[in-house]
Amino acid sequence: MSAVEASASGADGAVAAPRPMRCPDPQHATCAPLAVFASGEVDFRMCPLCRLLFRARFPSPQELEAIYGTAYAANSIEAGVTNQESGDYATDVYSGYIRRRLLQPGARVLDFGAASGELVSRLRGAGVQVDGFEFAEAARGYAYARRGISLLDRVTDIPHAAYDLVTLIEVIEHLTDLWGTLGQLRAALKPGGSLFITTPNRLSWRARLEGGRWREARKKFHLFLFERRSLEHHLRCNGFAVQEYIRFAPVLQAGLPSWVVARGTQAVGLGGTLCCIATRR
Numbered sequence: 001m002s003a004v005e006a007s008a009s010g011a012d013g014a015v016a017a018p019r020p021m022r023c024p025d026p027q028h029a030t031c032a033p034l035a036v037f038a039s040g041e042v043d044f045r046m047c048p049l050c051r052l053l054f055r056a057r058f059p060s061p062q063e064l065e066a067i068y069g070t071a072y073a074a075n076s077i078e079a080g081v082t083n084q085e086s087g088d089y090a091t092d093v094y095s096g097y098i099r100r101r102l103l104q105p106g107a108r109v110l111d112f113g114a115a116s117g118e119l120v121s122r123l124r125g126a127g128v129q130v131d132g133f134e135f136a137e138a139a140r141g142y143a144y145a146r147r148g149i150s151l152l153d154r155v156t157d158i159p160h161a162a163y164d165l166v167t168l169i170e171v172i173e174h175l176t177d178l179w180g181t182l183g184q185l186r187a188a189l190k191p192g193g194s195l196f197i198t199t200p201n202r203l204s205w206r207a208r209l210e211g212g213r214w215r216e217a218r219k220k221f222h223l224f225l226f227e228r229r230s231l232e233h234h235l236r237c238n239g240f241a242v243q244e245y246i247r248f249a250p251v252l253q254a255g256l257p258s259w260v261v262a263r264g265t266q267a268v269g270l271g272g273t274l275c276c277i278a279t280r281r
């Protein structure tokens, strides 16, 4: 059973039907959500207390398996469909930043939501001790077949208090059990260890302009969308403190104008990516 299934199944193993989503903060669960980014099949709601966006209807485990199976089919990966649109450039940027700024010699890293294993491969190539975890069977199969990397697939196999750094690159918005997973990642970190998080910024200039047509809102496996306030709230509730936001951003298109727009909007909080470092308290 995958972690996706486990999170949505009862103790008797019966798979739960799709259910309306609420804010994962139990103290906010009775608060009526507001319709935001809701048009056509895009059905996000916003918690008025923490401003977290979440889908009104939780996809069933079968629907999620189908979505990920299609997204992580080898031909989709090779066409760049699942590579966060930013492709090799983003992995290059993140890998370089992580090695320069976040790792001491001998540090141990977990890439949670490792997808096809690209970051794991790059960090291992640079001599870093790194494990990867991935929910999607198709992605794990690709990582093993094409890169020779075995990714962990059961949360219970992740060791406790073992890692100096856990990376969540374009992953937190996919989590079916946001609070449960943050708790598991906190347990995986050594005391004082760090989370490196990137996620779409729902207050980016493009999201503000496009609303429910924003490409990140239309991706069916995006269950949550964050802004700084909601990200900080849910991290704080689960034992993390945000240390800093990183002002660089992967530049998706070549050319100086694209670079200026990406760096300029990121600097004033309107960029497409929220990128932060949080430490385990």
Ligand SMILES: [Zn+2]
Pocket (backbone or CB within 6 Å): 023, 024, 025, 028, 047, 048, 049, 050, 051, 052
């Ligand atoms: Zn809330």
